[in-house]
Amino acid sequence: MSEKELLKGNIAIARSALAAGCSCYFGYPITPQTEIGEFLSYEMPKRKLAYVCAESEIGAINMALGASATGAKVMVSSSSCAVSLMQEALSYIASDELPVVLVNVMRAGPGQGHIYPSQGDYNQAVIGGGNGDYKTIVLAPSSVQECVDMTFRAFYLSQKYRNPVILLLDGMLGQMAEPAIIKDNPYPETDNSSWVLNGANQRPAREIRSLEPNQNKLIRHIYEMNKKYKALEANETDWEEYQTQDADFILTAFGTMARSAKAVCNYYREKGIKCGLFRPKTLYPFPFERLRELTKTTKKFIDIEMNMGQMLRDVRLSILSNVQISFIGKPVGDWLSESEMIGAIDNIIKDCYANI
């Protein structure tokens, strides 16, 4: 441990989950995330941990619901169209305030789409694919090292806030290998002894329920959940800024797209053009306030995504009205290449710069 290794994103997530103390995994095959389940099917039985090849994603996420009610650290992983199948249970998990980590290694949609990487599930993850007033914490890694770090963080946040956490990455990151270090779990353990289901021994029986016929109780419950979301927004919002201080225009991007965007930033800086990058690391809670602050000094924003403009909605919501927002997107692909980005950005900024 603690040495630099060449790691594939999916394997990095699986290994970090084990290092974080994950004791239960439930899964069903789908490309491009299958290596997570394959790797754990080998490692977990060796350690006498719970591993079930579920009959479907519906089965898998409901097993996760049950397992997390015991206080265990639980992970399920899947991709796009199959994550859609999990939305009913995810809404229950949020309502029951249970800690489940769900990894979505996104492929192209809608529907079956294809196994090409995509960022098409931003809306589903962030706004919510299930019914009712609930929020899911969404973490978006952009490197294999961040796959490691954010897997640890996902388990920590899910336990601390008793809330589902989605680790949202595209198939490119799941499949690619780069150097990373898996260190020991940096987070403290959370005490869950006051709510877990382990038999009503020397204490009153506990119930974890979603149905609530008493209207007032249900209303109170939703207000309570909302307080938790406010705390999340105040304390856990996270982002990266690159050369935003003096930027004439700022690129906004998440996940792998932010890596190309960073290279594009460097390209413009070398030409003396002041380009910056703003990358949300938590998609919920989204860094609205910081982005709004930046719009006081920078008046041009270009949002770049591997979809047709989903985070764009949140970028727009952050930004004051006298700011220009443009969008560059490609629904799916092996990548939205730097040259493709530069071509599109040149077009957007050409009126302001003579030297393009």
Added chain:
Amino acid sequence: MQTSEIKYTVPKSIKKDTVFTFCPGCDHGVALRLVAEVLDELNLREKSVAIASSGCSVLLYDFLDVDCIESPHGRACAVATGVKRAHKANGSDKFVFTYQGDGDFASIGLGESLHSALRGENITAICINNTNYGMTGGQMGPTSAMGQITTTSPTGRNKEYHGFPIKTAEHIALCDGVSYSARVALYDIKNIINAKKTIKKAFEYQLEGLGFSFIEILSSCPTNWKLSPSEAHKKIENELTKTYPIKVFKDIKETPNV
């Protein structure tokens, strides 16, 4: 003159001052009481986690004085799998059972139910077969008998429109992971006594680690059948047991898997 004394005791596994909110004459109440009595007799209350599912059974946690979790409609066996396996991974063995309707177990949740049985999950599933979707007002379900009139089969279930009912206990018995599969009824004292014995056996098989144990309880739904409680019991005795015979379909101690 001697006055006879009526002694009525409430099982420890039923919450104090519980009033069942099932319709009058509904067999759910009898079934739940039997479950509670068996939990008491086997000293299981303190080590149990029960899974409630959508349907008239969902308020289980208001009645049973054991740890309970509610599952989405149909997914009780998957939730039970998670509870059981997570405790096992943590080095502790808990007693885990589901209490579900027939629509829940055998229609929307058939995949989860059947695969839990095939995996031989060491849990017990109790399925209340009242031949309709009770909670939503008595629509045709997977178990509605041929000819049965419901709100969505107004002229009676027929094979052209609706196909055939599922014989759940028989199907579950076919799975190698199953230790015990039986159907019982509650329409008279003899059957109630038999039902309790059967529930006890299914629970004991889980305690012995023998795999998935299953009881289908043929139950009345007087409200949706639009019958009095006693007419409803007569219907079970005289009609429904023809489609759904009261029987043990698998007992691994008597006929082990080959």
